[in-house]
Amino acid sequence: MTVPTLEIQSLTLGLKGGARLLRDVSLSVKPGEVHALVGESGAGKSMIGKAVLGVLPPSVQTLSGSINLQGNQLDALSPAARRQAVASVASLIPQDPLTALNPSRRIGPQITDRLIKRLGWKADDARRRALELLDRVRIRDPQRVMASYPHELSGGMRQRVLIAAAFAPRPKLIVADEPTTALDVTVQKQILALIRELQQQEQTAVLFVTHDMGVVAKISQRVSVLFAGKVMESSDTADIFSHPKHPYTQALIMATPRYTHPDEALRPVPAELIAQLQREIAADDRGAAHVR
Numbered sequence: 001m002t003v004p005t006l007e008i009q010s011l012t013l014g015l016k017g018g019a020r021l022l023r024d025v026s027l028s029v030k031p032g033e034v035h036a037l038v039g040e041s042g043a044g045k046s047m048i049g050k051a052v053l054g055v056l057p058p059s060v061q062t063l064s065g066s067i068n069l070q071g072n073q074l075d076a077l078s079p080a081a082r083r084q085a086v087a088s089v090a091s092l093i094p095q096d097p098l099t100a101l102n103p104s105r106r107i108g109p110q111i112t113d114r115l116i117k118r119l120g121w122k123a124d125d126a127r128r129r130a131l132e133l134l135d136r137v138r139i140r141d142p143q144r145v146m147a148s149y150p151h152e153l154s155g156g157m158r159q160r161v162l163i164a165a166a167f168a169p170r171p172k173l174i175v176a177d178e179p180t181t182a183l184d185v186t187v188q189k190q191i192l193a194l195i196r197e198l199q200q201q202e203q204t205a206v207l208f209v210t211h212d213m214g215v216v217a218k219i220s221q222r223v224s225v226l227f228a229g230k231v232m233e234s235s236d237t238a239d240i241f242s243h244p245k246h247p248y249t250q251a252l253i254m255a256t257p258r259y260t261h262p263d264e265a266l267r268p269v270p271a272e273l274i275a276q277l278q279r280e281i282a283a284d285d286r287g288a289a290h291v292r
């Protein structure tokens with residue numbers, strides 16, 4: 001049996017002294033697999049990625065659960081050991097390529113710094129790897145791009161640079177946090193295809209955050225549907241479209257424009273379903289507080 005690259009068990013996060021943000025989330029991602037986290041805004045998708053990467057906001061605390069990354073039980077490590085364990089194994093592809101790149105530094109060092117300073121690569125090897133990756137993300141003239149500043153590149157090019165930077169250290173896991181949301185539709189398609197191609201070639205596990213079921217269908221083999229920090233349904237992607245079990249999953253699918261029928265009227269997720277799910281979750285929270 002394949003050992004998962006990432007295994008999250010019963011993760012519950014909350015604001016210090018306040019509301020829960022994730023509720024008993026469990027999921028795993030195998031090498032070479034793309035696991036999509038889908039749900040509406042505020043469902044907790046990004047929070048899962050942040051918990052894995054160890055970059056939770058200071059106001060958020062882990063109430064229970066565990067995260068195992070490439071055999072390391074992260075919660076059992078000291079903060080410094082955890083940072084090192086994550087940095088050597090996991091990369092992030094962020095949502096907004098403009099804010100993710102430092103505007104006053106050239107592209108080259110923004111790719112190679114992590115390899116050299118954090119992971120101990122020789123400068124020559126880091127540069128060679130950066131050039132190789134820029135070529136693989138189909139950037140013409142990688143030498144010139146290495147010497148460019150972010151503002152000299154288009155949005156799509158900047159996202160390609162960030163994909164190259166994420167894959168450069170040969171990570172076992174990539175967290176992709178809505179990496180195509182800031183891009184126009186044609187570029188989105190190319191970027192999705194590129195991430196898919198590289199993760200297949202490198203057999204990288206990917207945790208892919210999106211609010212778009214259309215993107216889920218294109219990129220993932222597994223999917224977890226989130227609502228209010230809780231996994232409503234987790235399944236193979238093909239099954240979730242052919243046999244969605246949970247009413248919220250069914251509603252999300254109905255609310256997604258289909259490429260085959262782009263003009264078909266969409267049905268937003270019904271307000272009464274959302275109200276009912278919120279009531280169920282509030283009752284669960286009261287039950288959990290009672291047990292504690």
Ligand SMILES: Nc1ncnc2c1ncn2[C@@H]1O[C@H](COP(=O)(O)OP(=O)(O)OP(=O)(O)O)[C@@H](O)[C@H]1O
Pocket residue numbers: 015021039040041042043044045046047048057059060211
């Ligand atoms: N820095 C923060 N401090 C406290 N709470 C936060 C912080 N960032 C997000 N939250 C809260 O955590 C919950 C989950 O947010 P998260 O960003 O993970 O949602 P999401 O599903 O990724 O939504 P989106 O698609 O809008 O990014 C929300 O209730 C949100 O208000």
